[in-house]
Amino acid sequence: MAVAWQLANRASVADLNAFIQAIFPIRLGDVPFLYHIPYSRSFDAANFFVSSIVLSITPTAGFYASLHSGTKIGFLHRPFNLDRREVPRLSTILANHKGFDEVLTVGNNVALAGRLGLDPRDAHIVQGYKGDPDRCIGLVGALRQHTQAAEVKSRVLHEFCGHFEGCFGFGDEDSAGEDEPSCDDDVLHAIAIMNAFHPEEVDRVLEISQQNGLLANKTDAKGLLYVTGAVREPGLRYSRERGIKVICVGHRVCEEWGIRHMAERLRERFPGLRVDEIYDEEEPREQLRRGKTGEQKVVDNTGNTGGLPVAAE
Incomplete structure (x- = not known):
């Protein structure tokens, strides 16, 4: 009985990926949908089950707090300032910018x-x-x-x-x-x-x-x-x-409508899934990381590295 309840209240990362990606049209130059993937060769999205997901316009303190509380998958509309050091191991971050603006705002x-x-x-x-x-x-x-x-x-x-x-x-x-x-x-x-x-x-x-x-x-x-x-x-x-x-209605307000609508769709499709909606304002974060050779500007160049951050030359 307990096992059946757990299965009914969980979803695979692969199923969530597919459901969310289908919401958006594909647009040239959009951010990578798989914006941050787990740093593990053994990770299998089809067999990795989660009981919660967090949705936010931008990466905020509340977004990171949800991830650190055990949520293993998140979605961001504007992911550009994601601090990958704050993303727990085995967490997946999905993102969509242009498509979200097109079909989930005004x-x-x-x-x-x-x-x-x-x-x-x-x-x-x-x-x-x-x-x-x-x-x-x-x-x-x-x-x-x-x-x-x-x-x-x-x-x-x-x-x-x-x-x-x-x-x-x-x-x-x-x-x-x-x-x-x-x-x-x-x-x-x-x-x-x-x-x-x-x-x-x-x-x-x-x-x-x-x-x-x-x-x-x-x-x-x-x-x-x-x-x-x-x-x-x-x-x-x-x-x-x-x-x-x-x-x-205002730019931020219509983005919040999109997050609320995504949450509704997810709850309808995955009734047992906990969906956290974060509406915090994003706090500016330090863009410079001090390395062995001095300060390097960190660039989220996810297009060529499978989601890994790359330091600018």
């Missing part, structure tokens, strides 16, 4: 779109950014039912635990002092969830919306809500001139 986030009232199957992907034709930076879709702006705003803020940098075009105290009548009763027809917020991206959203019948024209877009991360003044000004309502 970008081509199908799960978030569904929760906000869109039908993701009918949404239109905004693809191509900064010279990368494959990079998806967002989606635009019609609401299943036309809904008052106040209700949609409430859904958005609920998803992000009430945190935001600014809500614009709603005519209340959250709208950063905008001098306009209350617009909470406006009816929204469509939502854009976007990972970029410049006039060029706003124009692309307007063009897609008009081409697909979401808006009558590009100059009157008060039926459109633009959900993004950080406030960008040129993009905000351009949007408001065209009547678009905007909610900027």
